[in-house]
Amino acid sequence: MNKTHKVITTKQIETRFSIIRTLLAVAIALVFAFFLMATVSDNILKDFTTLLIGPLASSSRMTTVISKMIPLLFTGVAVALVYSAGQINIAAEGAFFAGAVAATVVALIEGIPAPIHIILTLLAGAITGAIVMGIPAIMHVKYNVVTIVSALMMNYVALYGGLYVILNPLRDPSAGFEASFSFQRSAILPTLFGNNRLHIGLLIGFAVVILSSILLYNRPFGYEIRTVGQNQKFANYSGISVNKTIVLTSLLSGAIAGMGGTVETLGNYSRFVYSGFTNHGWDGIMLAVLCRNNPKAIPFAALFLAYIKTSADALNLTSSIPPEIISVIQAIIIIFIAAERFLANWEHKKIVANSQRALAIEKGE
């Protein structure tokens, strides 16, 4: 008893290792990025510095980081929720896009007072997003359709269906490019801190993060979601309606992604401008992986992703490096964090050593 060896639980070791793995994945990705950039760059040190701390260089860039983070909060939480239920529903991309389209439709209606108009656009985005993600879920529980395939197809249906609406009945021929009519002023989101690039979507995003985190970890329904995600048979035997949980979670997740599309469109633009996928849904998958489906961690991961995206934009302006470097970094990070056996041996050794020590102390007493 005189020597107090600190004994930690296995769970603590696992947490520690998931952090180490995350940091190591980021480090490996950065090393790769360094060498890749060196092949193109004339001044690799300067460019690599831009990648690392570029976004901190000016307050305008820091605003960009926050502004890029807002939609990621939504899609990150959306994917984390649906993945918690074990559903590989990748229709968040389509839900985001369709949400933006639906919001545009509502935002063009004249004569609705501001606060109500904004609520209506959010509602429209949420409902449309829920439909886009709900259909693959319903197809899965009713007809046993593989979700990943139907969700992919749903993404394209949402994309082309949305573009049809925007570019035919809603197209503004005087815009000079392919875009919708201008939104009504009453539908445009109020800005924050007098900065016209930060909008109340940030607050809504954080509300979504907090509420879904409470739902998932402090409410019976959240417990049901996680149980279904871990073991459907067990969930079934313990009286949870698996199908209902899957469909409800997908609807909720789609609603969040759809609201993300709404907020991103009405917060940053004066008309609908997308001509293709925005990639926010795919980014959401990366965030959910980084956070191991825990909504609480999404803001940090979203901040990180928004940060490196801003770095890439800065690099694009100050050097000859194509911003696609970010996709390479993202790919490496995802793959190494998702690699279950990466560092697993080391982790096991630590856990074994730790339990042996715990046993020894127990015997000593």
Added chain:
Amino acid sequence: MLDYIFSLEFIFAVIRMGTPILFVGMAAVIGAKADILCIAYEGMMLFAALGGVIGSAYSQNLAVGAIVGLLAGLVIAAIFAYFVLYLDTKPLLTGLALNTLGTGGTVYVVYLLTGMKLDTSSLASLRFPTIHIPVIKDIPVIGSIISGHNLLSYVAFIMVIVVWYLVFKTRLGLRIRAVGEDPAAAASVGINVRRTKFIALLISGLIASMGGLFMSMGYMPYFTNNMTAGRGFIGIAAQNLGRGNPIITMIYTLIFGASMAIGNTAQSFRLPSQFASMMPYLITLIGLVVIGARNKKNERRLHESISRKSKV
């Protein structure tokens, strides 16, 4: 519009549009037989498409281009297989990561080589030739349907037979199906499960890479940013609709090819092009529901007949 559908031009367009999807469909059949959900075909195709262009442009030799392209695609397949089989990475996430790498990484390489970010039209890359089959081309109607396609389109159709033969008639195919259906049982009779799945994924990657080659060396004369545009996914959907049967999968890839062909010409028929572009995906969704409903009904019937018998 009906005139177009019954025209020779349309049949050519269907085959042209269907070729890359057919390759991916066959790749997905092998992946599905080994029970691996691989969505990385998009990434493999992009790297193969770029590799083919670079190889052929710098060597001015079609075979070298093809080999470089296939190797580029194979590298992606091997990375996928290694991470999924040896590092226990979730296949979906690995596929997602590699597709991201494909879209971003290829643009990077294009920029590195040409100084342009959009396409490789400045490189003098080669194309696969169009084949005019000697005797057949002179037969009226049939000759003009069968003859005159890109070399790789013929390879794609031959690939259907090759894949069918490989999966159902060879030792390797039997092993692939065994590890796919029940890895434990396969292992118990001495099959190396991981190695078999690895080989299956490499073969699958090779076939998908041919689809990539077709994109940049047949369908188009150069590589452009994200030129596969979801074809890797449509191929997977076709496999799904075909329930792993190469022949039925082929039929679905042609249906997709047809709806793409209609989509491409829709504007000349005053149909909104977005509507037409949406068709293949919508058809897939409906097809999945119809097939799912039928399977469910069959299953229920089976259950009923079993329970009836057990009562007696």
